[in-house]
Amino acid sequence: MLQLPLRLSGSFSFPGSAASTDCPSPVSEAFSGFSTDSDVSSSNTSTTSIFDTSSTRHDRLGAWFLGPKAENIDFLKQFLNSVADQTEQARLAYQPDDPKFIDKEMQSSAVFQKEMSELDVALKELVGALSEHSIPFWSPRYNAHMNGDTSLPGLLGYLAAALFNPNNVCTESSPLTSVIERDVGLQLCQMLGYDISNTESSKPWGHIVCGGSVANLESIWAARNMKFYPLSLACALEPGASLDFIRNEFEIELCTGEIKLLSQATAWELMNLKPETVFDIPERLQSEYAISAGALSTALNPYLIQTCGKDVLEKKFGMKPSKYFVGTTKHYSWPKGAAVTGIGSEHIIDVPVDIDARMSIAKLDEQLHHCLVNHTPVYAVVAIMGSTEHGAVDPIKGVVQLRTKYQALGLSFAVHADAAWGGYYASFLHEPEVPQPNGSIVPEQALSDYTRSQLEYLRFADSITIDPHKSGYIPYPAGGLCYRDGRMRYLVTWTNPNVYKDSDGTESMGVYGIEGSKPGASAVGAWLSHRMIGLHKHGYGSLLGESLFSCTKIYTHWATMDMDDSSLIVVPLKAIPAERQSLGQDLTNILAGSFKGVLQKRLGAGIELTFSATFDVSNIQVIKNKRLDSKYLDLSYSDKMYFYLYGTPEQQHIEHILVASKNVQLSSDQVSLDLTEGSISAEDLAQGVVVRMDRLRESVVLPVLPPHTPSFFKPGAQQKIAVFRDPHTPERDGPGLTEAYASASPIATGTMKFGSMVYADSVDLNVNPLPQGVERPKRKDVSRMTLAERLDAARANFAAPKAPVEKKIKTKPKHRVVELESSILATGYKVGSSLLMFIIIGLFVLAAFTLCRRL
Numbered sequence: 001m002l003q004l005p006l007r008l009s010g011s012f013s014f015p016g017s018a019a020s021t022d023c024p025s026p027v028s029e030a031f032s033g034f035s036t037d038s039d040v041s042s043s044n045t046s047t048t049s050i051f052d053t054s055s056t057r058h059d060r061l062g063a064w065f066l067g068p069k070a071e072n073i074d075f076l077k078q079f080l081n082s083v084a085d086q087t088e089q090a091r092l093a094y095q096p097d098d099p100k101f102i103d104k105e106m107q108s109s110a111v112f113q114k115e116m117s118e119l120d121v122a123l124k125e126l127v128g129a130l131s132e133h134s135i136p137f138w139s140p141r142y143n144a145h146m147n148g149d150t151s152l153p154g155l156l157g158y159l160a161a162a163l164f165n166p167n168n169v170c171t172e173s174s175p176l177t178s179v180i181e182r183d184v185g186l187q188l189c190q191m192l193g194y195d196i197s198n199t200e201s202s203k204p205w206g207h208i209v210c211g212g213s214v215a216n217l218e219s220i221w222a223a224r225n226m227k228f229y230p231l232s233l234a235c236a237l238e239p240g241a242s243l244d245f246i247r248n249e250f251e252i253e254l255c256t257g258e259i260k261l262l263s264q265a266t267a268w269e270l271m272n273l274k275p276e277t278v279f280d281i282p283e284r285l286q287s288e289y290a291i292s293a294g295a296l297s298t299a300l301n302p303y304l305i306q307t308c309g310k311d312v313l314e315k316k317f318g319m320k321p322s323k324y325f326v327g328t329t330k331h332y333s334w335p336k337g338a339a340v341t342g343i344g345s346e347h348i349i350d351v352p353v354d355i356d357a358r359m360s361i362a363k364l365d366e367q368l369h370h371c372l373v374n375h376t377p378v379y380a381v382v383a384i385m386g387s388t389e390h391g392a393v394d395p396i397k398g399v400v401q402l403r404t405k406y407q408a409l410g411l412s413f414a415v416h417a418d419a420a421w422g423g424y425y426a427s428f429l430h431e432p433e434v435p436q437p438n439g440s441i442v443p444e445q446a447l448s449d450y451t452r453s454q455l456e457y458l459r460f461a462d463s464i465t466i467d468p469h470k471s472g473y474i475p476y477p478a479g480g481l482c483y484r485d486g487r488m489r490y491l492v493t494w495t496n497p498n499v500y501k502d503s504d505g506t507e508s509m510g511v512y513g514i515e516g517s518k519p520g521a522s523a524v525g526a527w528l529s530h531r532m533i534g535l536h537k538h539g540y541g542s543l544l545g546e547s548l549f550s551c552t553k554i555y556t557h558w559a560t561m562d563m564d565d566s567s568l569i570v571v572p573l574k575a576i577p578a579e580r581q582s583l584g585q586d587l588t589n590i591l592a593g594s595f596k597g598v599l600q601k602r603l604g605a606g607i608e609l610t611f612s613a614t615f616d617v618s619n620i621q622v623i624k625n626k627r628l629d630s631k632y633l634d635l636s637y638s639d640k641m642y643f644y645l646y647g648t649p650e651q652q653h654i655e656h657i658l659v660a661s662k663n664v665q666l667s668s669d670q671v672s673l674d675l676t677e678g679s680i681s682a683e684d685l686a687q688g689v690v691v692r693m694d695r696l697r698e699s700v701v702l703p704v705l706p707p708h709t710p711s712f713f714k715p716g717a718q719q720k721i722a723v724f725r726d727p728h729t730p731e732r733d734g735p736g737l738t739e740a741y742a743s744a745s746p747i748a749t750g751t752m753k754f755g756s757m758v759y760a761d762s763v764d765l766n767v768n769p770l771p772q773g774v775e776r777p778k779r780k781d782v783s784r785m786t787l788a789e790r791l792d793a794a795r796a797n798f799a800a801p802k803a804p805v806e807k808k809i810k811t812k813p814k815h816r817v818v819e820l821e822s823s824i825l826a827t828g829y830k831v832g833s834s835l836l837m838f839i840i841i842g843l844f845v846l847a848a849f850t851l852c853r854r855l
Contacts, residue, residue, distance in 0.1 A: 157528030166520030169510030177520025193459030205486030212420035267317035386422025423466030444545030678748030709760035
């Protein structure tokens with residue numbers, strides 16, 4: 001049976017183009033057309049198209065493939081030779097003074113020559129066998145599978161990266177290709193309609209996986225974890241649990257819009273929260289109660305579905321097994337994914353399809369109503385955007401509208417789009433950012449109004465599967481998964497402390513999803529193909545449009561050809577009007593987005609006069625002196641947060657007491673005290689007293705992931721406090737510095753307001769100490785850097801630290817900052833040591849001379 005691509009018809013019309021930014025990026029470059037810049041390191045610069053005015057888009061398409069008759073083989077050889085030359089230069093440039101391991105003498109040996117000869121024979125035999133027994137996916141005569149020829153940029157990008165063998169499990173093993181994979185994920189998000197200009201934590205996110213089956217499995221995993229997350233939090237809020245102190249305060253918005261205490265919400269209500277409501281919970285707990293991500297993870301871990309399993313939670317809360325709804329044309333990966341995640345394949349519910357092999361919205365409505373009446377939770381509804389056998393596009397618009405309807409009734413679920421096959425057809429909807437040449441007319445098949453309207457609704461799906469190795473023409477393995485809200489990926493995070501370091505930050509890709517080690521070459525192949533072809537209607541849209549036209553032409557030829565003996569019967573999957581009872585096509589289009597007005601105010605450029613002065617720092621007094629070696633620290637965090645309060649009756653300052661690792665330095669000057677009971681004398685302030693913040697639990701505030709700091713510590717913030725005299729001497733080391741205050745009586749109570757200047761640091765405080773005279777390289781902010789700049793910043797994290805440059809002790813009186821560096825102290829130490837040695841030697845000579853005179 002001939003498996004055609006999506007059978008589509010209509011005309012081009014896109015109500016809105018992709019959002020562009022003032023600063024070019026690898027994402028926008030995929031929408032800009034052909035690039036003349038061959039330097040990968042400068043890939044973020046603007047690119048322009050160069051074409052002969054008489055050329056056509058079809059001529060450009062010819063440069064994207066090797067060709068069914070290997071017509072571009074000479075170009076492939078040139079490119080491969082260039083890749084080999086640059087690989088050689090890369091290896092020679094690394095430690096150039098090292099001697100060669102494989103020298104001429106070794107290469108001329110008989111055993112070496114024999115190995116190379118055998119490799120030549122084996123390789124020729126292998127390629128010969130592949131040539132004879134492989135499926136000719138490259139030929140337009142072969143259409144029995146969803147495979148096609150791979151694009152030349154995709155193939156070259158894959159092979160070039162494979163020579164460096166990057167592992168995208170973390171940035172330590174792939175500082176370049178991890179960044180490229182993140183950019184490819186954003187490119188796919190933008191093509192599918194997600195708003196990547198969003199700078200909030202809910203910004204879309206995507207990554208490369210080995211295939212659509214794994215992408216679907218990850219989406220099941222995420223939807224399952226999201227469904228049970230509120231129940232896990234409810235367990236952590238029970239009396240006696242670690243978060244019980246907020247059980248009477250923390251409120252949640254139900255999917256119906258009602259606001260309710262989470263501790264008083266029913267299990268049914270908690271399992272039907274909107275996805276964005278669930279994603280907001282960790283951020284709300286941090287902002288409202290200063291509960292750090294690490295502390296929240298520790299508190300929830302015993303109750304998470306990934307720890308105790310779904311059966312335990314369903315039994316505890318008396319809930320029925322949740323269901324997953326997918327059309328009957330589903331891929332086999334859906335029941336398999338349900339089996340792997342413990343949902344069970346029997347809970348994957350088939351939704352009947354209509355005469356066009358599309359999911360029936362009417363039948364889905366009936367099934368969802370049954371779940372609502374019987375209080376059966378629903379994980380998600382899956383819309384297939386291009387089914388494997390039929391190329392049918394499910395009405396995702398109707399699915400999204402049904403979700404809105406049932407959320408008002410108390411039933412909520414995730415929406416997933418399985419666009420493994422049809423995702424790249426969204427390129428039809430985008431205009432290139434750089435104008436493209438028209439040339440002569442190239443036959444293309446456009447999208448139907450129905451399909452266009454469904455592709456425009458992809459932006460409302462919570463997650464989307466898309467396979468670059470299908471309609472993206474990228475070599476295997478290259479699947480993909482995109483999230484509308486990037487925080488959804490945190491539900492499937494599983495880290496190895498030996499691999500994922502704090503330095504990885506958000507750039508590390510392998511920490512999310514199912515896979516661990518994975519090839520960076522797949523992402524590079526997709527990135528280069530996106531850059532050269534373009535994710536717009538004159539790029540992939542033109543390529544897929546020609547493919548659709550060719551398939552339609554073949555179909556019409558078969559449907560109308562005459563044979564003496566009719567042995568070929570053509571039955572079109574798309575029924576003709578006479579065979580239909582009703583048309584049932586939705587011709588309604590929606591706007592792809594709303595216009596955004598951004599008002600940028602330019603501030604006047606004033607001239608700041610800077611004066612430098614040198615001065616001596618005096619009147620330095622050490623109030624508390626505590627060592628922070630591990631043997632002096634507690635094994636766990638305190639139940640409350642403690643600070644040293646010191647100063648004078650006119651000015652008081654606070655400093656966080658560090659009792660465990662990892663910790664954070666918190667300091668505030670000129671705090672304001674409003675004492676309701678007791679008082680603090682000038683003598684107490686001079687010696688330093690201890691302040692306990694009663695509404696904060698250090699065990700939930702810490703640890704924080706550097707460079708983040710506790711959210712409660714802001715200028716002007718207020719905290720309820722109790723004040724104690726410190727029974728320890730200033731030099732008394734830990735552990736157990738705060739144990740005495742659990743039963744001690746305070747000398748004063750009231751509230752404290754932080755000063756206008758607060759200082760918080762979780763990076764340098766916890767960093768491993770370096771040898772004296774060595775500075776650690778400063779990290780750069782990569783959020784607004786070009787690809788080349790980000791890569792340089794990533795490499796800087798792995799570079800050997802450099803010795804500091806000696807500086808003078810100068811400061812600006814305006815800020816009263818003194819720069820004291822270890823190099824200055826080291827220089828003074830050396831001078832003093834030399835002078836001392838000179839004096840000792842002089843005294844020794846003088847003594848010897850005196851002794852000789854006496855003798």
